[in-house]
Amino acid sequence: xxxxxxxxxxxxxxxxxxxxxxxxxxxxxxxxxxxxxxxxxxxxxxxxxxxxxxxxxxxxxxxxxxxxxxxxxxxxxxxxxxxxxxxxxxxxxxxxxxxxxxxxxxxxxxxxxxxxxxxxxxxxxxxxxxxxxxxxxxxxxxxxxxxxxxxxxxxxxxxxxxxxxxxxxxxxxxxxxxxxxxxxxxxxxxxxxxxxxxxxxxxxxxxxxxxxxxxxxxxxxxxxxxxxxxxxxxxxxxxxxxxxxxxxxxxxxxxxxxxxxxxxxxxxxxxxxxxxxxxxxxxxxxxxxxxxxxxxxxxxxxxxxxxxxxxxxxxxxxxxxxxxxxxxxxxxxxxxxxxxxxxxxxxxxxxxxxxxxxxxxxxxxxxxxxxxxxxxxxxxxxxxxxxxxxxxxxxxxxxxxxxxxxxxxxxxxxxxxxxxxxxxxxxxxxxxxxxxxxxxxxx
Amino acid sequence: xxxxxxxxxxxxxxxxxxxxxxxxxxxxxxxxxxxxxxxxxxxxxxxxxxxxxxxxxxxxxxxxxxxxxxxxxxxxxxxxxxxxxxxxxxxxxxxxxxxxxxxxxxxxxxxxxxxxxxxxxxxxxxxxxxxxxxxxxxxxxxxxxxxxxxxxxxxxxxxxxxxxxxxxxxxxxxxxxxxxxxxxxxxxxxxxxxxxxxxxxxxxxxxxxxxxxxxxxxxxxxxxxxxxxxxxxxxxxxxxxxxxxxxxxxxxxxxxxxxxxxxxxxxxxxxxxxxxxxxxxxxxxx
Ligand code: HEM
Numbered sequence: 001x002x003x004x005x006x007x008x009x010x011x012x013x014x015x016x017x018x019x020x021x022x023x024x025x026x027x028x029x030x031x032x033x034x035x036x037x038x039x040x041x042x043x044x045x046x047x048x049x050x051x052x053x054x055x056x057x058x059x060x061x062x063x064x065x066x067x068x069x070x071x072x073x074x075x076x077x078x079x080x081x082x083x084x085x086x087x088x089x090x091x092x093x094x095x096x097x098x099x100x101x102x103x104x105x106x107x108x109x110x111x112x113x114x115x116x117x118x119x120x121x122x123x124x125x126x127x128x129x130x131x132x133x134x135x136x137x138x139x140x141x142x143x144x145x146x147x148x149x150x151x152x153x154x155x156x157x158x159x160x161x162x163x164x165x166x167x168x169x170x171x172x173x174x175x176x177x178x179x180x181x182x183x184x185x186x187x188x189x190x191x192x193x194x195x196x197x198x199x200x201x202x203x204x205x206x207x208x209x210x211x212x213x214x215x216x217x218x219x220x221x222x223x224x225x226x227x228x229x230x231x232x233x234x235x236x237x238x239x240x241x242x243x244x245x246x247x248x249x250x251x252x253x254x255x256x257x258x259x260x261x262x263x264x265x266x267x268x269x270x271x272x273x274x275x276x277x278x279x280x281x282x283x284x285x286x287x288x289x290x291x292x293x294x295x296x297x298x299x300x301x302x303x304x305x306x307x308x309x310x311x312x313x314x315x316x317x318x319x320x321x322x323x324x325x326x327x328x329x330x331x332x333x334x335x336x337x338x339x340x341x342x343x344x345x346x347x348x349x350x351x352x353x354x355x356x357x358x359x360x361x362x363x364x365x366x367x368x369x370x371x372x373x374x375x376x377x378x379x380x381x382x383x384x385x386x387x388x389x390x391x392x393x394x395x396x397x398x399x400x401x402x403x404x405x406x407x408x409x410x411x412x413x414x415x416x417x418x419x420x421x422x423x424x425x426x427x428x429x430x431x432x433x434x435x436x437x438x439x440x441x442x443x
Numbered sequence: 444x445x446x447x448x449x450x451x452x453x454x455x456x457x458x459x460x461x462x463x464x465x466x467x468x469x470x471x472x473x474x475x476x477x478x479x480x481x482x483x484x485x486x487x488x489x490x491x492x493x494x495x496x497x498x499x500x501x502x503x504x505x506x507x508x509x510x511x512x513x514x515x516x517x518x519x520x521x522x523x524x525x526x527x528x529x530x531x532x533x534x535x536x537x538x539x540x541x542x543x544x545x546x547x548x549x550x551x552x553x554x555x556x557x558x559x560x561x562x563x564x565x566x567x568x569x570x571x572x573x574x575x576x577x578x579x580x581x582x583x584x585x586x587x588x589x590x591x592x593x594x595x596x597x598x599x600x601x602x603x604x605x606x607x608x609x610x611x612x613x614x615x616x617x618x619x620x621x622x623x624x625x626x627x628x629x630x631x632x633x634x635x636x637x638x639x640x641x642x643x644x645x646x647x648x649x650x651x652x653x654x655x656x657x658x659x660x661x662x663x664x665x666x667x668x669x670x671x672x673x674x675x676x677x678x679x680x681x682x683x684x685x686x687x688x689x690x691x692x693x694x695x696x697x698x699x700x701x702x703x704x705x706x707x708x709x710x711x712x713x714x715x716x717x718x719x720x721x722x723x724x725x726x727x728x729x
Contacts, residue, residue: 038727038728038729039729077514077515080515080595080596083692083694084515084520084693084694090692090694090697090698091698091701094698239727243723244723244724244727247716247719247720247723247724248720248724250716251713251716251717251719251720254709254712254713254716255713257709258706258709258710258713261702261705261706261709262706264702265698265699265701265702265703265705265706266487266699266702268698269599274599274600274601274602275600277596277599277600277691278592278600287472375646375647376471376639376646376647376649377646377647378471420728
């Protein structure tokens with residue numbers, strides 16, 4: 001797919017430049033002529049959407065940084081100054097704040113797309129790993145960005161997350177404390193912490209941009225996967241990226257922007273928390289500390305485990321599993337369209353993750369299914385903690401049991417010979433679904 | 444495919460049901476259901492009622508400002524576009540006579556440039572709202588140890604926003620028999636709290652609400668409105684809540700109006716792109 005370039009310099013200047021730095025050639029080969037499977041559906045538009053999200057965050061972020069003051073006494077007011085006195089400052093800030101949510105929404109869809117259509121499988125393992133690195137960097141950037149307005153929830157979030165590292169005291173006494181002190185730049189979350197978070201929040205997106213460059217480079221070596229998972233066999237299977245996918249992605253990006261704009265202009269604080277409009281005060285801890293919505297599933301996992309160190313490991317392990325998935329799933333069939341059993345487990349994974357997100361937003365002791373009540377009239381029964389435990393177990397089981405076992409035992413339905421051959425069926429209804437199902441592993 | 448869809452739908456329904464079954468157990472903080480102000484400004488294109496903002500400012504200036512600061516507000520804000528005293532004849536809020544007059548009535552601390560001594564001078568529209576206390580210690584000392592919070596962004600800093608402020612200000616009720624109200628505190632049904640430990644009645648009948656350190660303020664007739672509106676407790680509470688909602692985000696109207704144009708543009712643009720997409724792809728089987 002790659003290698004053969006069809007670029008022909010047209011002007012004298014282009015020829016001159018091409019012999020010295022073939023930058024126009026690279027751009028042409030990767031964004032204009034790049035042969036792209038013709039059957040990509042709308043799930044594939046999220047890559048382009050993510051690229052736009054990253055640029056949006058960088059542009060708005062740099063403008064915010066021109067007015068923001070990273071100082072414990074002034075940060076909160078400087079943000080309000082942006083909202084009140086800077087021309088269109090409210091818009092820049094709301095775009096940046098909601099942009100982070102939109103970015104995560106898109107990346108979750110993008111990752112789910114990859115998991116469903118088997119985009120992590122050979123030869124795209126490196127492409128996938130780079131994506132996972134991007135996601136990790138995004139989480140770090142999102143977390144540190146949320147600390148910057150220095151509201152009550154910013155402060156509480158910084159305290160909770162940095163304190164996770166104190167769990168390492170259970171491995172080597174003093175190690176965790178040393179790490180947290182080092183992270184804080186002092187003996188508590190304070191001005192030094194805020195300053196370094198600002199420096200890093202400014203830095204990381206540019207590192208993300210670098211890794212996105214590698215991600216796209218890797219993409220252009222292997223070419224896109226597609227909904228059938230069948231590799232491109234001939235030219236008949238592809239169309240040039242431009243104009244076919246520029247227009248399709250362009251349409252999707254604008255539709256995505258409609259949702260984005262709805263939040264920015266009509267519900268700018270719907271995804272936020274009112275406590276973050278209270279300036280940070282180390283002496284008062286918010287009654288109910290919740291992270292941003294996109295961290296809730298991991299927060300639920302953290303709280304589901306009673307032992308702190310194992311809670312922290314469970315949480316980070318959940319992301320670690322994504323890195324390992326190309327080697328956990330050995331099935332030769334890429335797309336779950338043709339894996340009738342795996343598909344069900346995938347649906348359950350999505351639901352389990354959404355369920356974990358819900359658990360993360362509740363109090364651990366809240367009762368999900370009421371079986372009785374205490375003397376005070378408070379309900380007792382099956383709690384959020386227990387629900388989170390079951391869902392976490394399923395999440396882990398999907399990667400560590402279901403995928404490896406299914407790779408060996410599942411009967412895939414018939415896969416089309418190529419992208420262009422008339423599609424065999426709407427997608428695998430040919431086989432009795434679940435014929436080779438594994439007993440479902442649950443907590 | 445259809446079977447899979449059925450399963451997915453069923454599970455989604457189950458998840459949704461779960462969301463409703465769940466009841467908070469340990470979180471015993473309670474508060475009465477908030478009163479609704481029926482605000483025009485809450486709807487996607489709604490605007491503030493300027494007369495109401497003027498009345499609300501008056502309530503703030505004559506009542507609340509004796510305890511609460513609004514450090515993020517400047518007198519000029521009152522005369523900027525969308526503000527309570529905006530007048531198209533004076534688009535520059537720093538030059539608007541109303542704001543100059545409001546500011547001139549207020550003395551703010553300053554330093555005498557010749558002697559370096561602390562002095563006072565009349566405020567200008569560029570000054571921020573004068574705070575009632577010099578510092579936190581003074582504010583606490585004046586309020587029995589409690590700190591009256593800054594009200595600049597209060598309407599965005601509490602669940603319920605303007606409805607919460609509107610309710611809170613009139614939530615002072617006689618305490619039910621069996622409830623011991625601590626000295627210097629007041630029972631308020633809208634103030635979130637856990638009254639279990641102050642309650643001697645049946646354990647499953649703990650009253651909702653909490654104890655707040657702010658006494659009841661809006662006695663009927665406390666403020667005389669210039670536009671003749673009757674100053675009932677409800678009216679004053681409503682007007683000051685609207686004013687605080689405006690002050691919490693003075694650019695909200697501008698935001699919504701910009702949003703309308705942005706939406707119209709994006710929807711049109713999406714339509715054009717969709718048609719282009721259909722046209723470009725018309726000969727590709729996919
Ligand atoms: C800043 C975040 C990211 C950006 C800007 C980005 C961008 C892109 C773009 C433009 C493509 C082109 C194909 C398409 O439209 O789908 C792509 C493909 C891909 N991305 Fe990402 N991506 C990001 C994050 C991730 C993450 C977090 C993962 C997975 C953990 C991931 C996994 C993949 C894979 C496997 C492909 C190849 C998919 C295929 O063609 O089937 N990406 N990405």
